[in-house]
Amino acid sequence: MSALGVVGGVLQPLLVAAGAPLLVGVMRQVRARLEGRAGPGVGQPWRDLRKLLRKEAITPRGTSEVFRLAPLVLVATTLVVAVVVPFVTTDSALDPVADLFAVVALLALGTVAVALAGLDTGTAFGGMGASREMTIIALVEPTLLVAIFALSVRVGSTNLASIVASTLHDPARVISPVSLLAAVALIVVIVAETGRLPVDNPATHLELTMVHEAMVLEYAGPDLALVELASAMRLTVFLGLLANLFLPWGIATTATALAVLGGVLAFALKVTLLGAVLAVGEVFLAKLRLFRVPELLAGSFLLALLAVAASFFLA
Template sequence: MTALGLTGGVLQAVLVTAGAPVLTGVMRQVRAKLEGRSGQGIGQPWRDLRKQLRKEAIAPDGTSELFRLAPLVLLATTFTAAVAVPFVTTASAARPVADLFAVVALLAMGTATLALAALDTGTAFGGMGASREMTILALVEPTLLVSVFALSVRAGSTNLAAIVAATVHDPVRVISPASLLAAVALGVVTIAETGRIPVDNPATHLELTMVHEAMILEYAGPDLALIELASSMRLVVFLGLLSSLFLPWGIATALTPLAVAGGIGAFAAKVTVLGAALAAGEVFMAKIRLFRVPELLAGSFLLAILAVASSYFLAGPNP
């Protein structure tokens, strides 16, 4: 662990945790303005979390400790990924955890644990939501692995810090066919993993259409607050991953106050712009039918495969 990586890890922990609800508020405000509404303000998600944290923690009868631990596991895995992935600096605070396969495993662990907790309630909605979530997860995780692996071919490593550093030193590779294909595939993955339109609608409570909301219907109080915070943090992590891998400009490469400040500002600006663009796009799109979701994810997986093929056959691996 280097001083640059440690500084970046501490700053990222604060930025992702404190800024995730703010990003959610910005996205809601963007949607409200485009739909002709005034909106509740960008600070409303933080006010909602504060209200939930003040309530009493309750759990349905018959549930096990898994139901109670699932929010903590989801938050812990997301927090670890937020610290390990290089967002502010090119160095990682936990280089072994910053490996592609480790980060994907961490994010999948949180999702799988929440799905098991939904099954633990024994309700119809919990089982339905868990089944849908695991179906999406099984289709999304291979795409995530393959799309980032396409970038690792040129970098010669699956470590995300190494991939980001290689892109910073050779920015031309950002416009290569492999990078463009992988960026589109990772964008679809971000939409699916974070439950956004057209895969899922985070604002709906219709029983026949909801996915993520169906798994957390039995949660309330502090447990629900942890889940909502972790969900917002996952969105920041995926948008940050997209920006660091494909738009690494501004990321700090040296431990100087100016470079670190620039890295913080660049990370916040890029994630905010991507989040606002995602929210704006949702206004003009409708949620697709559940049975059409595999077609969308299969298309993103095909793009990821083409990205890997382009890395090998067009550019070739590093000698």
């Protein structure tokens, strides 16, 4: 474990946890401006979390420890990913855990925990949301694995820090067919995994459109605050992955204060820009019918497979 890895392991989870609600606020503000509204302000998500934390925790009758622990599991897995993935520094605090398969498994564990919590309530909404979420994750996780694996072929390692460092040393790879195909596949994965349009609409509670919201309807108070914070953190983590796997410039390669500060600013700027672009796209997109979502995800998986094939033939 290097000094650079330790610095990144300390700064990255703090940056993700503190900045994730602000990212959501920026995205909401961008959408509001484009729709001709004033918007609640960038800091509104933090105010909402503070209000929820002050409320009483309410647990539905008949639920088990699965329901109570799911928010903690969701937050914990996301924080571990924020610690190990190279967002601010090229070195990882826990290099063995920064492996592609370990990171995807941690992200999937959080999703499964929330789905089980939705089933644990015994409500129609919770079961419906969990069923839809499992349908989506069954297509999303293989695509995520294959898309990043395409980048790892030319590096010879599935370690995310190695992939980022390799792209940093050879910038021409960014415009290669492998990177372009993998980037498009990963963008679709991010949209689906984080419940954004056109796969899901996080701003509605309509029965016919709910996926993520249906699973967390029974949460209230501090538990709901944890779920909302974890959802914002997962969005930040996925956008950070997209930014640093394909555009790693600005990431700190040494443990000097100036380099680390530059890494923090670069990460914040890239994630904010990607979030703003995603919010702009949502304004002009309509939600897909549920039965059309697998077609979109299957198309992204095909792009990821093409990226893997191209990585072998064009190596």
